[in-house]
Amino acid sequence: MKFDPTLPDDSANVSATHPLREAATLIVGIAVAAALVFVAIAAMVELLIPHISPALEARIFSRSEVVAALLPDMEESLDSRTAAVDGLLDRLADHWPDNPYMLRVAIIDDATPNAFAFPGGLVAVTTGLLSEIASDNELAFVLAHEIGHFRNRDHLRGLGRGLAFGVVVGVFGVGGSAGAAELAGAAGWFAAAGFSRDQENAADDFALALVQAEYGHVGGAVNFFERLPKPDNAIEREIEGYLSTHPLSAERIDAMLALVHERGWRSDGPLTPLSAALEAPAPGG
């Protein structure tokens, strides 16, 4: 037998596709699939919302473990500030005749001025917001705005989007590292908190009506937004709490002013000073 020295074939066992090309194809394809799954889940939640009554919602979301999962930083103690905010919230809610919610207040220890509407009728305000407000009227508008989200059931839509995001990251998250999970949690929060401009305008509309009913004028509502510190650049604007979850466009303020004018409400009435509990410096900060 004759031995023929040959060299191994270089190409038979290795695909010719460039790794970067393969990476691009896979990333784009999977991103599209993930986006489709996200849209599908969000749409399903949208279809479900009319079938979730406020009573059912309260049953689900008043469970303490659900609240704890949503609000890990919530201050547990029912201090005088919580009571003061709660009192104002109740007075405003009295002007909403068929309010099906048992509205409650939670204070989150966070320096960024912000407020959230959580399922089950929980209104959360940050300590940053409490130190920023200067009158009862301003706080009333922020609270009434969140009540507006409850009336329009925006909070469930927000939660649905957050849930969809969580599912997508959970399924498609590559690596499964702790970092990815944390990122998913943070992004889910953002997704849950960010509402569309239409939703914000509708909530503003309702909020102004409640404030008008409570004080007889809407003074203090719009000024609060104008007083809030403006972030310096686009990135900061992106991450700044109240300004990102409640986009503070000039159009939104214009829309409010137009509405006030249209309804013939007064915007220059006397402002009610803050109650003593809220005027005091926040404990420990």
Add this chain to the structure above:
Amino acid sequence: MDPTTEALINLGLPLLLLVATYFTGSAVERRHYRSIRAREFESRQLPAITFRTLPRRWEVVGSGLVSGSVVISVDYFKRFLAGLRQFVGGRVKSYETILDRARREAVLRLKEEAAAAGYAAVINVRLETARMANGRNGSGIAGLEVLAYGTGIKLRHGAP
């Protein structure tokens, strides 16, 4: 640490690692292939064949076991590509070069061992593959081992 910094680190670090390991991985692979091709050319006259029996003309004066083995690790970038592959299926192309390099390197080491021991040929060459896990529960790939072994043959006339 505020959540934005945290998110940036959580997202940016893996991304940086992906880019870095793509370049280091490709450089290592290119160098390995250069070495493989050169050594394959040098050792082409020493047959490493899969026959189980000896060709009739060979006059054998000695024999013994020879082996060559190599462990090659996948890099972060290749693992990332393979991870994406899991969703859609298909050929895990990023691992193909790893296996190809490991097989050829193992055969080369077998030939080098045979040449050092004075064998003129290696017959009945076999290849074994083993996955080395780095987790205690067998999870994660630390590397891939390919073992090549066969019977070294000494011939009366030196070369086949």
